Amino acid sequence: MIAIVTGASTGIGAAVAKQLVKAGHTVVGIARNTEKLAALARALGDGFLPHPCDVTDAQVFSAVLRQVADDLGRVDLLVNNAGSAKVLSIGETTPAEFRAMHELNVVAPANAIHTLWSTMCRHGDARIVNMSSLAQLDPFPGFFAYASAKSALHLLTVVANAEGEAHGVRAFTVAPGVVDTPLHRSLMPDGIKPVDGLSSTLLPNEVADVVVAIAQGRHDARAGRVLAMPAPAAVTALRRWIIEHPGGGVELVI
Numbered sequence: 001m002i003a004i005v006t007g008a009s010t011g012i013g014a015a016v017a018k019q020l021v022k023a024g025h026t027v028v029g030i031a032r033n034t035e036k037l038a039a040l041a042r043a044l045g046d047g048f049l050p051h052p053c054d055v056t057d058a059q060v061f062s063a064v065l066r067q068v069a070d071d072l073g074r075v076d077l078l079v080n081n082a083g084s085a086k087v088l089s090i091g092e093t094t095p096a097e098f099r100a101m102h103e104l105n106v107v108a109p110a111n112a113i114h115t116l117w118s119t120m121c122r123h124g125d126a127r128i129v130n131m132s133s134l135a136q137l138d139p140f141p142g143f144f145a146y147a148s149a150k151s152a153l154h155l156l157t158v159v160a161n162a163e164g165e166a167h168g169v170r171a172f173t174v175a176p177g178v179v180d181t182p183l184h185r186s187l188m189p190d191g192i193k194p195v196d197g198l199s200s201t202l203l204p205n206e207v208a209d210v211v212v213a214i215a216q217g218r219h220d221a222r223a224g225r226v227l228a229m230p231a232p233a234a235v236t237a238l239r240r241w242i243i244e245h246p247g248g249g250v251e252l253v254i
């Protein structure tokens, strides 16, 4: 299987790339940090193909994706994982901040889907994973830009899944709670304490497990939906959210 993983240099994306390569798949890893991608390539061997690029540079990103599709002949899995979050009050969310958050978290994934669409539809049996966040369901103050971008990202999933059905292309939204990554540590340097002995964070590998399961078709019945992954301390709250929002298209996968 040929997979493209954006944001592969660290955090969740690096964990996804490692697990996919270990499972025998070829992974094209995209991120800006050339050294981190090269280090991963040394560790993972021939199965990992680094392609440094800024996904918010639409022209360059499209050109890289087209080249990869031409060189490798097909794309079976696209993981739109590159993303970032800032905690900004509405007063701090200038149009420039809002636009930048949406460029990275939703416009770049839309560009990737658009660019690879004909290749994925032509070959069929392809999957798209959009890495959202539980913030799309229950955002806290400060996520005006981030939560709206992730919510829009999920709608890319819904439309791509509907339009892809006739071509064997399925799309999924994965929405983790807090994951212990460099992004989380930059937002919350002191971490989050466990609640009643239950961890408030997930590990990148736990999210990667779900992406690999999607790649292997094990979540096909959930295509078009939000695969929600709360940390253990947040499972009860998420169960309540699902009961309070019937038809919300959210399924617990932990």
Ligand SMILES: NC(=O)c1ccc[n+]([C@@H]2O[C@H](COP(=O)([O-])OP(=O)(O)OC[C@H]3O[C@@H](n4cnc5c(N)ncnc54)[C@H](OP(=O)(O)O)[C@@H]3O)[C@@H](O)[C@H]2O)c1
Binding pocket: 006, 007, 008, 009, 010, 011, 012, 013, 030, 031, 032, 033, 034, 036, 053, 054, 055, 056, 081, 082, 083, 084, 085, 104, 131, 132, 133, 134, 175, 176, 177, 178, 179, 180, 181, 182, 183, 184
């Ligand atoms: N950590 C959490 O608590 C959490 C929870 C829910 C959802 N998520 C989502 O999970 C995804 C991964 O987050 P993470 O926690 O693993 O964050 P991370 O450790 O900061 O990793 C983010 C990845 O995105 C890449 N990236 C950022 N901007 C980019 C750009 N302009 N062009 C190309 N690559 C770019 C980074 O690589 P370079 O810097 O090398 O470009 C890095 O590989 C994000 O979409 C995030 O919103 C995270």
